[in-house]
Amino acid sequence: MSKDAILTAIRRGLRRGPLPADQQAMLGGRLATHPRHLIPARSRVARPEQVALFIRNVEKEFGTVRRVADAAEMPAAIGEYLAAQNLPQRIAMAPHPELQGLDWDSRPMLQVEARRGDPQDSVSLQHGFAGIAETGTLMLPSSPHRPTTLNLLPDTEMVFLRASRIVGAYEEAWDLLRAENQDARTGGFMPRNVMFVTGPSRSADIEQTLELGAHGPRRLHILLLDDDPAALPAP
Amino acid sequence: MLTTSPAFKDNAAHALKDAGLQKALGKAKGAFLQRRAEAVSRLPEFEALRDVGRDIKNHTLANLDFYLETFAANVERAGGHVHWCSTAEEARAAVLEICRKAGAKTVTKGKSMISEELGINDHLEKHGIDPVETDLGEYIIQLRRETPSHIIAPAFHLNREDWEADFRRAHTDLDPDRVFHERRDILTEARTRLRQKFLAADVGITGANFLVAETGSSVIVTNEGNGDLTQTLPRVHIALASIEKVVPTLEDCVSLLRLLARSATGQDFSVYTTFSTGARREAEIDGPGEYHVVLVDNGRSAMVGTEFQEMLRCIRCAACMNHCPVYGAVGGHAYGWVYPGPMGSVLTPSLIGVEKAGHLPNASTFCGKCESVCPVKIPLPKMMRHWREREFERHLSPQGVRSGLGLWAWFAQRPGAYRLASRIGVGLMGLLGRHKGAFKSLPLAGGWTAGRDLPVPQGGTFMAQYAKRMRNR
Numbered sequence: 001m002s003k004d005a006i007l008t009a010i011r012r013g014l015r016r017g018p019l020p021a022d023q024q025a026m027l028g029g030r031l032a033t034h035p036r037h038l039i040p041a042r043s044r045v046a047r048p049e050q051v052a053l054f055i056r057n058v059e060k061e062f063g064t065v066r067r068v069a070d071a072a073e074m075p076a077a078i079g080e081y082l083a084a085q086n087l088p089q090r091i092a093m094a095p096h097p098e099l100q101g102l103d104w105d106s107r108p109m110l111q112v113e114a115r116r117g118d119p120q121d122s123v124s125l126q127h128g129f130a131g132i133a134e135t136g137t138l139m140l141p142s143s144p145h146r147p148t149t150l151n152l153l154p155d156t157e158m159v160f161l162r163a164s165r166i167v168g169a170y171e172e173a174w175d176l177l178r179a180e181n182q183d184a185r186t187g188g189f190m191p192r193n194v195m196f197v198t199g200p201s202r203s204a205d206i207e208q209t210l211e212l213g214a215h216g217p218r219r220l221h222i223l224l225l226d227d228d229p230a231a232l233p234a235p
Numbered sequence: 236m237l238t239t240s241p242a243f244k245d246n247a248a249h250a251l252k253d254a255g256l257q258k259a260l261g262k263a264k265g266a267f268l269q270r271r272a273e274a275v276s277r278l279p280e281f282e283a284l285r286d287v288g289r290d291i292k293n294h295t296l297a298n299l300d301f302y303l304e305t306f307a308a309n310v311e312r313a314g315g316h317v318h319w320c321s322t323a324e325e326a327r328a329a330v331l332e333i334c335r336k337a338g339a340k341t342v343t344k345g346k347s348m349i350s351e352e353l354g355i356n357d358h359l360e361k362h363g364i365d366p367v368e369t370d371l372g373e374y375i376i377q378l379r380r381e382t383p384s385h386i387i388a389p390a391f392h393l394n395r396e397d398w399e400a401d402f403r404r405a406h407t408d409l410d411p412d413r414v415f416h417e418r419r420d421i422l423t424e425a426r427t428r429l430r431q432k433f434l435a436a437d438v439g440i441t442g443a444n445f446l447v448a449e450t451g452s453s454v455i456v457t458n459e460g461n462g463d464l465t466q467t468l469p470r471v472h473i474a475l476a477s478i479e480k481v482v483p484t485l486e487d488c489v490s491l492l493r494l495l496a497r498s499a500t501g502q503d504f505s506v507y508t509t510f511s512t513g514a515r516r517e518a519e520i521d522g523p524g525e526y527h528v529v530l531v532d533n534g535r536s537a538m539v540g541t542e543f544q545e546m547l548r549c550i551r552c553a554a555c556m557n558h559c560p561v562y563g564a565v566g567g568h569a570y571g572w573v574y575p576g577p578m579g580s581v582l583t584p585s586l587i588g589v590e591k592a593g594h595l596p597n598a599s600t601f602c603g604k605c606e607s608v609c610p611v612k613i614p615l616p617k618m619m620r621h622w623r624e625r626e627f628e629r630h631l632s633p634q635g636v637r638s639g640l641g642l643w644a645w646f647a648q649r650p651g652a653y654r655l656a657s658r659i660g661v662g663l664m665g666l667l668g669r670h671k672g673a674f675k676s677l678p679l680a681g682g683w684t685a686g687r688d689l690p691v692p693q694g695g696t697f698m699a700q701y702a703k704r705m706r707n708r
């Protein structure tokens with residue numbers, strides 16, 4: 001069998017047989033504790049600066065951010081963005097309890113459908129699991145409440161994100177997922193799909209020159225709910 | 236994939252005369268270098284992270300059997316399947332079998348160098364399945380029936396005119412007189428065209444930048460989002476990956492990701508970095524119903540324990556070719572197989588044999604730039620030297636080179652004769668070239684003077700000048 005052939009060839013190269021039990025246990029320990037390596041200092045700052053760094057990095061990568069003080073204002077913030085961009089008042093929304101719990105009645109002109117993404121969608125609203133300040137990256141794990149297609153098919157993706165969910169480094173985002181997610185199938189924490197998204201889709205394949213809007217969304221707009229008093233900018 | 240590596244010298248001569256290629260190379264070269272330099276300067280820890288990256292990869296390679304088995308067990312736990320393949324034939328057969336079982340007619344593909352190495356597209360076509368490349372660069376390469384000329388920018392050798400002409404030729408249902416005002420118009424046409432393919436595909440095939448043992452995940456990194464559409468929309472997702480892609484944990488993976496985009500495109504992070512683990516879970520409303528990893532050896536395990544083991548650290552960032560003067564002069568196709576530039580010069584002889592690819596490790600100025608930018612510190616020049624030694628030992632170098640080296644060795648061991656001979660040589664050349672300053676051609680040195688001039692020596696041999704200076708002190 002090829003599996004045995006490959007493993008045998010590797011062991012021959014390493015001049016040893018299968019690893020003895022104690023060494024396997026040691027490597028098993030490394031997997032279980034998954035030690036961190038060097039983490040860049042840039043994200044090791046106080047909360048307000050961390051959030052500011054996140055926003056700066058999103059904008060550097062051609063995304064946009066709007067800070068919203070209160071969840072009650074969220075539907076209005078969405079409606080205003082759509083109007084300003086000349087987009088239809090119609091969104092495909094992740095069927096996430098937190099999004100479904102927003103006061104959509106306050107914005108009767110806005111049509112909201114909780115479902116997966118479809119090819120003809122022009123705008124989606126995704127629920128953000130975490131934001132990573134280090135590079136302005138969103139962590140979007142799949143679940144029945146967070147369909148992956150919403151990140152891919154619409155022309156414009158909006159993401160709802162709580163400021164309290166902004167962390168410094170990728171490692172901290174993994175820790176959130178490890179702590180909060182439990183997968184029925186594997187007994188582990190890893191969902192089927194985890195996307196790290198940094199800005200809208202782009203390509204530099206034509207003469208190495210950057211153009212936005214390749215196959216994924218052309219616009220990425222983050223609605224940042226300021227739910228963390230410690231993360232607010234100094235007055 | 237077929238190789239033209241044995242014809243490297245002819246390929247290179249051709250490339251130097253190809254005006255379109257030289258234009259494309261000239262335009263693109265500086266951009267990568269500058270963007271990488273800027274990204275590196277924004278991250279003070281970059282140098283320290285290179286050591287981290289090297290150490291993670293070394294640790295993994297020293298325990299490669301363990302981490303591969305752990306990876307496979309975790310893929311299966313998440314409802315996926317792992318197909319272990321020793322050879323390219325086995326891998327092609329495994330992919331075809333999965334596609335057939337799925338009743339596939341159309342297969343979309345994310346960019347994957349291993350797919351090029353295995354020749355997946357030809358194999359599928361031969362069996363009546365339509366493979367569609369969806370990365371913009373790969374898409375035009377497929378339209379042109381070419382191979383990629385760069386491992387992260389497949390259409391590196393093309394100019395905008397080529398794109399426009401090829402799109403007009405291929406998309407015959409559109410108005411032939413349409414105008415492409417800017418690059419964006421080309422992009423939009425490809426986006427619309429490929430949307431239909433994404434939706435029609437039965438199977439999506441991606442590569443993998445990493446495999447994570449801890450979770451059984453395959454990881455892809457893209458800017459376009461084509462890889463994600465490829466692996467999310469069809470019923471079946473196949474991830475093609477070679478065995479050295481595995482890393483132990485998510486923490487190891489993100490440490491390497493900090494190096495990858497900065498070294499490759501000079502971005503701090505690519506737009507989409509996606510971890511796929513198994514098939515669609517209960518109650519999920521999208522995602523593929525089947526998930527397969529085709530795990531390919533194809534010559535890698537034979538590198539373990541040799542002087543080329545360190546090459547298995549490579550994360551395919553392309554920094555070495557972006558910084559290589561030889562690549563910059565001749566482009567990627569001259570190398571004649573899948574992997575060009577310094578990493579290709581080391582890897583290709585390992586994978587297809589030094590008899591076929593012996594010219595590649597010779598295509599180096601040994602300037603050392605590749606090693607100095609490599610994010611996992613692979614000693615590329617040292618390994619190219621190893622190949623030269625092997626080529627010589629196995630009597631694969633041409634007779635001219637061998638007798639030349641033999642002659643030089645005879646003199647080198649006899650300092651008196653060496654000095655005499657070089658005095659005569661230098662004196663003669665000085666005399667011949669008295670009025671010229673440089674030779675445009677020289678007997679016995681045609682190989683050198685064909686591509687550049689040789690300056691006329693001035694003021695005697697080194698030993699003579701040295702002796703004179705010592706006397707005058």
Ligand code: SF4
Pocket residue numbers: 498548549550551552553554555556578605608609610611612613
């Ligand atoms: S050898 Fe180093 S620089 Fe070249 S592609 Fe591989 S990792 Fe990048």
